[in-house]
Amino acid sequence: MKTQAQKRVLSQKASMNLQCYLMISLQLIGFLVITVYPILWAARLAWFSYDGVASNTRFVGWDNFVKIFTQDTTYWKTWLTTLKFAVFKLPIELPLAMFLAVILNKKLKGRGFFRAMFYLPNVIAVAIIGLIFSSMFDYFGIINAWLVKLGIVNESVDWFANTGTAMFVLVAGAVWNTFGLNILYFISAMQNIPEEMYESARLDGASRTVTFFKITLPLMGPVLQTILLLSLVGTLHTNDYVLVMTNGAPRGETFTVMSYIVSKFVPGFADSTANIGYGCALSLVTTAIMASIAIFYNKFSAKLSDMY
Amino acid sequence: MKRNNIITSIFSYAILILVLIVCIFPVVYTVLASFKTNAEILAQPDKLFPTVWSLENYKMAFDSSDFNVGRMLFNSSYYTVLCVCFSIFASTMCAYVFERGEFTGKKVIFTMFSSLMFISLGSITVYPLFDILNIIHLNKSLWGLIVVKMLGIPIVNIYLVKSYIKTLPKELDEAAMMDGCSFIGIFFKVIAPLLKPIVATVALLSFQSSWNEYLMPTIFTMSNPSQRTLMVGVVALKNSGDSAASWNLMLAGATIALVPVLAAYVFFNRYFVSGLTAGAVKG
Numbered sequence: 001m002k003t004q005a006q007k008r009v010l011s012q013k014a015s016m017n018l019q020c021y022l023m024i025s026l027q028l029i030g031f032l033v034i035t036v037y038p039i040l041w042a043a044r045l046a047w048f049s050y051d052g053v054a055s056n057t058r059f060v061g062w063d064n065f066v067k068i069f070t071q072d073t074t075y076w077k078t079w080l081t082t083l084k085f086a087v088f089k090l091p092i093e094l095p096l097a098m099f100l101a102v103i104l105n106k107k108l109k110g111r112g113f114f115r116a117m118f119y120l121p122n123v124i125a126v127a128i129i130g131l132i133f134s135s136m137f138d139y140f141g142i143i144n145a146w147l148v149k150l151g152i153v154n155e156s157v158d159w160f161a162n163t164g165t166a167m168f169v170l171v172a173g174a175v176w177n178t179f180g181l182n183i184l185y186f187i188s189a190m191q192n193i194p195e196e197m198y199e200s201a202r203l204d205g206a207s208r209t210v211t212f213f214k215i216t217l218p219l220m221g222p223v224l225q226t227i228l229l230l231s232l233v234g235t236l237h238t239n240d241y242v243l244v245m246t247n248g249a250p251r252g253e254t255f256t257v258m259s260y261i262v263s264k265f266v267p268g269f270a271d272s273t274a275n276i277g278y279g280c281a282l283s284l285v286t287t288a289i290m291a292s293i294a295i296f297y298n299k300f301s302a303k304l305s306d307m308y
Numbered sequence: 309m310k311r312n313n314i315i316t317s318i319f320s321y322a323i324l325i326l327v328l329i330v331c332i333f334p335v336v337y338t339v340l341a342s343f344k345t346n347a348e349i350l351a352q353p354d355k356l357f358p359t360v361w362s363l364e365n366y367k368m369a370f371d372s373s374d375f376n377v378g379r380m381l382f383n384s385s386y387y388t389v390l391c392v393c394f395s396i397f398a399s400t401m402c403a404y405v406f407e408r409g410e411f412t413g414k415k416v417i418f419t420m421f422s423s424l425m426f427i428s429l430g431s432i433t434v435y436p437l438f439d440i441l442n443i444i445h446l447n448k449s450l451w452g453l454i455v456v457k458m459l460g461i462p463i464v465n466i467y468l469v470k471s472y473i474k475t476l477p478k479e480l481d482e483a484a485m486m487d488g489c490s491f492i493g494i495f496f497k498v499i500a501p502l503l504k505p506i507v508a509t510v511a512l513l514s515f516q517s518s519w520n521e522y523l524m525p526t527i528f529t530m531s532n533p534s535q536r537t538l539m540v541g542v543v544a545l546k547n548s549g550d551s552a553a554s555w556n557l558m559l560a561g562a563t564i565a566l567v568p569v570l571a572a573y574v575f576f577n578r579y580f581v582s583g584l585t586a587g588a589v590k591g
Contacts, residue, residue: 013410019491020411023401027421030459033440035424038433052435100327103320114324116577118331123573123580125520127539128562131546132334135341135555138353142337145354176334184581239430240523244543258430262523266431267438268530276435283432 046281051273064281074252075282078260079289085170085256086235093175094182094231101186102212115187119180126177130244133173134160163253166246170254173245174238182227189223190216225301233294243269257286335566342366342563346556365560375545375557377538377564383450384519384537384565390454391518392511395462399510400503402461403469404495408481421461434527450535453528457518465510472506473499509579516569516580538565 021028046065049058068075100118104111121129136143137159144156159165193216201211217224239258242248248255248263255263263269265279337356341349342365344358352359369377405411406418437456438447446452476499484494522539529535536544542561545554573580 016409016491017411020405020409020414023405023409023492023495024417026459027398027402027461028417030461031420031424034437034456034459035461037440038436039427039429041436041439042429042432100324103324106320108317108320108324114328116581117328119577119581120335120570120573121331123516123520123569124335124566125522125539125569127520127522127543128338128565129334131542131558131562132338134546135559136334136337138555140350140353142353142356149354176331180331244522244546247547262431266434266527268527276432279432280429283429287427287429 042280042283045277046284048277049275050277051275057277060277064278065285067278068281068285072282075257075260077253078255078257081167081254082236082238082256082258084167085174085238086232088167088171089174089235090228090231092171093179094228096175097179097182098186100179101183101190102216104183105187105190115180115183118183121177121179122181124177126241127244129173129177130241133169133245137169160246160249163250166249166254170242170245174235174241177241178231178234182231185223185227185230186220189220189227192223193219228301229294229297232297233290236290236293261286335570338559338566339563342556342559344556346554349555349559365556366564369557369560369564372557375541375554375561377541377561379534380536380538380541380561381564383535384539387450387454387525387537388515388519391457392514394458394460395465395514395518396507396510398460399462399465399469400500400507401495402466403473404499406466407470407473408478408494408499409491421463421466424461424463431523431527434524448528448531450525450529450532450537453524456524462510462514465514468510469503469506472503476502505579508576509582512572512576512579515572519565519569 047059047061049060049063050056104115135141138144139156139158143159144153147153148156157165159169197215197219198211201215206214236256237258238256239262242254242256242259243262246254248259252260252263261279261282265274265276265282340357343361343363345360345362345364348355348359369375402421406414438452441447441452441455444455446455480498480502481494484498489497520539521537522543525537526540526543529537529540533544538561542558542565545558545561548554
C-alpha cells in the first residue's frame, strides 16, 4: 500500500516529466525528423544508384565506395585543395592574430576600439565577402589598377584564371574574415594568466620575447589547443565561401571538399541528373575523414602536451 | 627605460593602424563604389572615391524587376525575424529544461543534442528534408526552411543560456514552487525575465547568422526566385553571366545587405563579444 505522501511525490514526478518533455517537444521532433531521419536516409542511399527519379533506383552494393577509393581522383584532389587551403591560411592567420593579441593585451589607449574593428569582418556574410573580393580582384578592379600604378606588376593579373593566384585571393579573404575572431579568443585566454607571473618575470629581467615563449604560450596551452582545433575544423569545412568567391575557378581547382560536394550533388548548384546515391557515399566518407582528423588532432596534441 | 616604452608604443600603434586600414578597406571600398556609376567602376578602377556621388544605383536596385532589392529585403527581414524568435524560444526553454528540470532520459537526450555539433553529413541531407516538407506542401520554399529552423536545435545557444541559468540562485525556483507555481510557470514568471542579457546575446548572434545565411536559402529558393533573400539575390546576380555590367548594382546590394549587420555590431558589440568568448573559451 502506498501512502498518500508517496502517491503525491509520484504524481509530482510524472507531472515534472510531462512538463519537461512538453517544453522540448519541438526540438525532440526536430531531432528525429530533420536530423536522424536524413542521416539514416543518406546512409541507406549510399548503397544505391539514385538520380532523383524513384524508378531509376538500383542497389549497387559497395560500388559507390569502391569507385570513390579507386577511380574518383577529382574528389581526392579537392581534399588536397582543402589541406592546401588550411596549410596556407592557418600559419598566416594564427601567428598574426597571436601577435596582435599580445599588443592588444597591453594597456594601450583605444585597444577596445581596435579589438572591435579587427573583429568587424567576422560579422559580414560570406556571400558579401565573396562579392567584395571578386570585385576588388577583378581583372579591371582596384587591386590590379593599384599594382600596375605602383609598378609592382607590368600588366593586370587575371587572379581567378590561375590556381595559384585564385588560391591567394581565397586565403586573403579568409584570413581577413576570421583573424579578428582568433584575436578575441587569444586575448580572453591571455587574460586568464595571472599578472604576478609577468611581474616576477620582469623582476628577473626577462625580455618580452622570453616572457612570451616561457609564460604566455605555455600557460595558454589547453585553450590554445581548443582554438587551434576550432580553426582547423572551421577551415576544413570551408564551403559556401568558395562557392561564392571562385566557384571552383579555374576548372574546379579551388574547390574544397565540402564545396565540391555541394556543387556536384546539391539542388540549386548541381545538375538535376546527379547521382545522389554516389553523393551520399561521398558525404559519408568525407564526414568520416573529418571526424578522424579531429580525433587524431586531439590524441596528438594530448601526447604533445604530455611530452612538454 | 621610459624612452624605450614610448618607442614600443609608437611601434605598436603603427602596426595596429596598418592592420586597421587593411581591415576596413574592403568595406570602405564597397560602400564608396556603390555610389559610382558602372562606367566609372570600369573605366577608373584606381580611384577609391567616386568623382560624382550618385544615388542612381540604389534607385535602380529598388526599381529593377529581376534584381528586386525591396522584395529581397522583405524576404531577408521576415526570415531573420522568425529565425531569431525560434532561436530565442528554443535555446531558453531547452537550456532551462536541461539545467533545472529532472526527467527520465535527460542525460541521453542532452548528449544526443550535443552530438549534433560533431555529426553532420552536410547539404546532401536536403533531399530527405524536401521529401518531408513535401508532405506539408512546403517543399522548396523559404517557408519550408523556416519550418526546418523552427524544429532546429540551436545547440551553441543552448549551452550559452544553460551556463547563464546555472548562475541564477536555485532559491528563486524553490520559493516559486512553494507558492504553487508549476515547472513551466516558473520558467515564464521567474526565470525568463532574468535572462534578458543572455537573450540579447543569443538574439544578436542568430540575427547575424540568419541574415548572413547563404547556402540553405539558396537551395530552398532555387525554383522560387521571388522568395530569394538579399544574400541569395546578390550572389545570383554575380553568377548571372554578365556580372561586369552590373557591378554597380551588386555593390549597392552588398551595401544594403551590410548595413543592418554593421549597425547591430556597432551598437551592441559588447553582446557579440561576450557571447563568443563565453561560449568558446570558458564554456
